[in-house]
Amino acid sequence: MYDRRVDLRSDTVTKPTPEMRRAMYEAEVGDDVYREDPTVNRLEEVGAARLGKEAGLFVTSGTQGNLIAILTHTQPGQEVILEQESHIYYYEVAGSALIGGVQLRPLQGKDGALDPAEVEASIRPDNIHYPDTGLIVLENTHNRAGGTIIPGENIEAIARIAARHNLPLHLDGARIFNAAIALGKPVVELARPFTSVMFCLSKGLGAPVGSLLVGPRDWIEKARKWRKRLGGGMRQAGILAAAGLVALEKMVDRLAEDHENARRLAEGLGNLPGLSVVPPQTNMVLVDVSATGFSAPTFVARLAQYGVLAVDMSPSKVRFVTHKDVDREDIEYALRAVEKLIKGD
Numbered sequence: 059m060y061d062r063r064v065d066l067r068s069d070t071v072t073k074p075t076p077e078m079r080r081a082m083y084e085a086e087v088g089d090d091v092y093r094e095d096p097t098v099n100r101l102e103e104v105g106a107a108r109l110g111k112e113a114g115l116f117v118t119s120g121t122q123g124n125l126i127a128i129l130t131h132t133q134p135g136q137e138v139i140l141e142q143e144s145h146i147y148y149y150e151v152a153g154s155a156l157i158g159g160v161q162l163r164p165l166q167g168k169d170g171a172l173d174p175a176e177v178e179a180s181i182r183p184d185n186i187h188y189p190d191t192g193l194i195v196l197e198n199t200h201n202r203a204g205g206t207i208i209p210g211e212n213i214e215a216i217a218r219i220a221a222r223h224n225l226p227l228h229l230d231g232a233r234i235f236n237a238a239i240a241l242g243k244p245v246v247e248l249a250r251p252f253t254s255v256m257f258c259l260s261k262g263l264g265a266p267v268g269s270l271l272v273g274p275r276d277w278i279e280k281a282r283k284w285r286k287r288l289g290g291g292m293r294q295a296g297i298l299a300a301a302g303l304v305a306l307e308k309m310v311d312r313l314a315e316d317h318e319n320a321r322r323l324a325e326g327l328g329n330l331p332g333l334s335v336v337p338p339q340t341n342m343v344l345v346d347v348s349a350t351g352f353s354a355p356t357f358v359a360r361l362a363q364y365g366v367l368a369v370d371m372s373p374s375k376v377r378f379v380t381h382k383d384v385d386r387e388d389i390e391y392a393l394r395a396v397e398k399l400i401k402g403d
C-alpha cells in the first residue's frame with residue numbers, strides 16, 4: 059500500500075499537543091453555566107483582549123459561534139448580507155434560516171471580498187414589501203476562495219457603510235490568525251472594524267474543541283443566553299478551555315510554517331502537468347484538476363490510495379490544507395503521490 063498518511067483535508071484534523079493535554083489534565087474547573095469555571099473565564103478574557111474586544115464567549119464550534127452571532131444581532135424576518143461562497147451560506151446547514159428565521163442575501167465576491175458598492179446597494183430601503191437588513195457578515199480568511207485574505211481597505215469601506223446604515227458587522231474569522239500572521243499585522247487590527255468576531259481554536263491553532271465569539275460586553279451577555287438556549291452551556295468546560303489557552307499562547311506564530319508549506323506544495327503542484335494552482339495566501343492550496351482528465355472527486359479518491367487526503371470543493375477543484383501535523387517531508391511525499399497519480403504509475 060503506501061508508506062505514509064498525509065492528511066491535507068483540513069486544519070480541523072489537527073490533534074492537541076502534549077502541552078495542551080497536560081494543561082487539560084491540570085485544568086482548574088467549575089460550573090461554567092454559573093460562570094464558575096476559572097479556566098473558561100480566563101480563556102474568554104484572554105481571547106477578547108487578544109482581539110481588542112470587551113468580552114468573549116467560549117462556544118462549541120465555529121458553526122455555533124456564527125449561529126449565535128446571527129441570532130444575537132438579528133430579529134426573525136430580517137436579512138443578512140454575506141458572500142455567496144461564505145461558510146455560513148455554504149456549509150452551516152441553513153441553521154440561521156431554520157433557527158433564526160433570517161433570510162440570507164448572498165452576494166458574489168471576488169477572491170472572497172465583497173464589492174462595497176454592491177453591499178450598500180443591497181441594504182434594504184424602507185418599503186412595506188422588504189425585509190429589514192439586520193447584519194452584514196464577512197469571512198477572513200475566506201475558505202472557499204482558497205484561504206484568501208480580505209484586503210484591509212475593502213473591510214474598512216464595508217465597515218463605513220455598515221456604520222452609516224447603523225448595521226452591525228460580524229466577522230467569521232475562523233482563520234483570522236492565519237491572516238494576521240501572513241500580513242505580519244496584529245490580529246487586533248484585523249478585528250477592529252467588526253462589531254463581533256468568531257474565531258476558531260480548533261483549526262490551525264490545534265486545540266481539540268472550541269471557538270470564541272468576541273464583542274461588546276452587553277452583546278456577549280445576550281449571546282451567552284443564546285448559547286444556553288442552543289444547549290451550549292458546557293459546565294466543566296475548563297478542560298477544553300485549557301487547551302484553547304495553550305492554542306492562543308503558543309500556536310499562533312507557528313502558522314507561518316503552515317503558510318510556507320502551502321507555498322512549497324503549490325509550487326510543486328504547479329510544476330505538474332494538468333494542474334492549475336492558485337498561489338496560496340495562507341494555508342490552503344486550491345487546484346483545478348480538470349485538465350488531468352479526472353474530476354475532483356475521482357482525483358481525491360485516487361490520491362487517497364497513496365495515503366494522501368484532500369477534499370473536492372467542486373467538480374473540478376481540490377483543496378489541500380497545511381497544518382501543524384504535516385511537515386515538509388509530508389509535503390514532498392504528497393507531491394510525489396500527485397505526480398504518480400497524474401502520470402498513471
Ligand code: TLP
Pocket residue numbers: 067068069070118119120121122145146149197199200201230232233258260269
Ligand atoms: N470549515 C471546515 C468545514 O466545515 C468546511 C473546513 O474544513 O474548512 N467558518 C469557516 C470559515 C470555516 O472554514 C469553518 C470550518 C467554520 C466556520 C465552522 O467551524 P466548525 O467546524 O468548528 O463548526
